[in-house]
Amino acid sequence: MNKDKKINKWKVAFFIVLILFIAETWMVGYLTNEAIKDSRAESECGEVICSIEFADSYYYEIVENLCSCYKNGEVVSQEIIG
Numbered sequence: 001m002n003k004d005k006k007i008n009k010w011k012v013a014f015f016i017v018l019i020l021f022i023a024e025t026w027m028v029g030y031l032t033n034e035a036i037k038d039s040r041a042e043s044e045c046g047e048v049i050c051s052i053e054f055a056d057s058y059y060y061e062i063v064e065n066l067c068s069c070y071k072n073g074e075v076v077s078q079e080i081i082g
Helices: 002-052
Strands: 057-061 066-071 074-080
Touching (some): 002 057, 002 066
Antiparallel strands (some): 057 066, 066 074
16 A cells, blocks of 8 residues: 555656647747747847948847937837737
8 A cells, every 4th residue: 555655656647748748848948939029029129120321339229129220329210010
C-alpha cells in the first residue's frame, strides 16, 4: 500500500512538471512571435513610412502602434501601423 502512494506522488509531480513545461514552451513561442511582429512594425516605420517623408528620425510607440516621423526636431507625420 505504501508503494502505491509513492508511485501516485511521482505521477502527480510528473504531470505538474509536464504542464509547467508545456505552458513555458507556449509562453516562449508567443513572446517570440510578439517580438518579431514589433520588430517588423518598427522596420516598416523607419524604412517605408518615414522614408517617404524624408524624415531625419522616427519613433515607434509599441503600445499604441504609432509611428512618428521627425524632421528638424518637429513631427512631420504620424501613422498607426497595423
